[in-house]
Amino acid sequence: MTKQEILSLLKAKLGTGFIAHTEPIPDQLWVEVKPQASVQAVELLHRTTKARYLVSVGSDERELKKRFGVYHLFSFDKEHFFVTIDVSADPHKPVLPSITNVLAGANWSEREIRDLLGVQFEGHPDPRRLVLADDWPNEVYPLRRDFDYSSKPPSNPENAYPFKDNPPNTTVVAMGPYFPVFEEATYFRLYVEGEKVVDVDYRGFYAHRGIEKLGDASLTYNQIPFIAERICGICGFVHNVSFCKLVEHAAGIKVPRRADYIRTIMLELERIHSHALWLGVAGHIIGFDTVLMQTWRMREPIMWLCEKLTGNRKTYGMNLIGGVRRDITKAQVPEVRKKIDAMDKEWQAVLDAVKDDTTLRMRLEKVGILNREQSHEWAAVGPVARAADIDMDSRKDHPYCAYDAVDFKVITADTNDVWGRTVVRILETIESFKIVRQCLDALMELPEGDIITEIRDEIPAGRIAISAVEAPRGEDVHFLLTGGDNRPYRWRVRCPTYPNLPTVQVMVKGEQVADVPIILGSIDPCFSCTERMEVADVNTGKIRVYSQEELANWTTKRS
Helix, strand or coil, X not given: CCHHHHHHHHHHHHHHHEEEEECCCCCEEEEEECHHHHHHHHHHHHHHCCCEEEEEEEEEEHHHHCEEEXXXXXXXXXXXXXXXXXXXXXXXXXEEECCCCCCHHHHHHHHHHHHHHCCEEECCCCCCCCCCCCCCCCCCCCCCCCCCCCCCCCCCCCCCCXXXXXXXXXXXXXXXXXXXXXXXXXEEEEEEECCEEEEEEEECCXXXXXXXXXXXXXXXXXCHHHHHCCXXXXXXXXXXXXXHHHHHHHHCCCCCHHHHHHHHHHHHHHHHHHHHHHHHHHHHHCCCHHHHHHHHHHHHHHHHHHHHHHCCCCCCCCEECCEECCCCCCCCHHHHHHHHHHXXXXXXXXXXXXXXXXXXXXXXXXXXXXXXXXXXXXXXXXXXXXXCCCCCCHHHHCCCCCCCCCCCCCCCCCCCCHHHHHHHHHHHHHHHHHHHHHHXXXXXXXXXXXXXXXXXXCCCCCCEEEEEXXXXXXXXXXXXXXXXXXXXEEEEEECCHHHHHXXXXXXXXXXXHHHHHHHHHCCCCXXXXXXXXXXXCCCXXXXXXXXXXXXXXXXXXXX
16 A cells, blocks of 8 residues: 555544644654544554554653653555554543554553553553563653653562463463573463463563663763664664664665665674574574584684674674774675685585474474464564565565665565474575675675765754664664754664564463473574562462562672
8 A cells, every 4th residue: 555545544534533644754654643543543554454563652742742642653564664653642641542452462562651651551451560670669650751760769579460360270380580491581471281381471571771761861872872782682783773774764864885785794694693593592492402503603603703894793883873883895805705605505504404304393393383364463573474474574675774785585484383483594594695795796896985974963853763674583673753962852672572472472372381492482582681589488379579679688698
């Protein structure tokens, strides 16, 4: 559909609920609707047009427009533009209708907006906290602009997280808060009948770092890329590029073409070593440690190459708004090509070995099903969606850097299972080798040195932009409303695991407990560290959560 057709549909169906529309930049359509029309607007986009839901963003705009703004973001992938449904909430009593009942993928976004901004969503099916710590006091909203980023509210340790009740005739198998396979902070409560998983509950966000708050309140545009790169220890360059493209898009800054190719090379090197890491971890999960050792051995030369090009194995610090800080010179190109060719040859051998391995296929085929319709409903991204036969890839759908100039295939599968997600990652790694080679050819043609645009003027306030960059785990979305003082007014990050993690509850129902680790692993989840734990009194059955202060005092006494 065209933007005009979408506008006509929304105007006709919403009637007086439709307020206005704008096109702030060419790839965006911004539609403002009344609160009572927001659910219908979302339903029209999600079900009638089959637009793909990205995320909902909350913004404290009381000092700008005397309101809380809530933006529901959608993508029209093949038409290459975004549509945003803009809804206002009363500044004194912020209440809006929930869209979760028509779009399951909005569940976490609405809970997060409520936790951080205090906007309530009437009719939401799950009123529990999502992001805030269990000892965070009630009615204290850290993302409101009058909440100082360095504030530390008093602890309220009685706000223990209320898990779902056991379904009848089930018992609980706890996984976490240090997950036994990934050794990261996440907690799954499996409700099982024998070995069969009947239902599941999830608690995460054990180490929310408040990075968006820092970006809105303290850091400048050129400082944020370095903190954005620390959002993820594996695909940090993706977040770095996402933020830079966001600001460049909002301010109309043109990046030198050579910098576009360098960014593309680093993004694909990141995909290669990330997929190699994932395949090794997947092998480890199912007890196939030969895969772990071989793929991590193959990965090392790529890490050394990244260090040689940027100074670091990871967290490269390569980007600034307007371009990159280091060139990849013509003299370096032959070595990059040699490393890529060597790993490509070994990766082809991996493909040959994996595709005919009977044991591997028996463990992965028809396990952890997420079909095309479920993927759309939960807004899954990346290899998870592509294994459900959804042809989506931000590199093609919303081209950035040099992806408009390179030739590659979007790899899909139609098996909907763990096997499909494995095949997608192996095959798209081969596409990454092709992309790097094409970029190296381009660097040999372009003049050296022109790698960053000097920005003399301050970024104007009030600009809006959305960026979508394809991480190894899937689409990474950043949202920006520019502000004064050379920093964002609102910066929202939606990493690929955010929409994929809730799909695990669909994938594991009806499966065996033994398959849960590899099902979870198949989304290539990204967690942070934890610092709290839940304690159950076996005599009384009561559950409590220790505060940070209590743990510190206890540690001091013990020492």
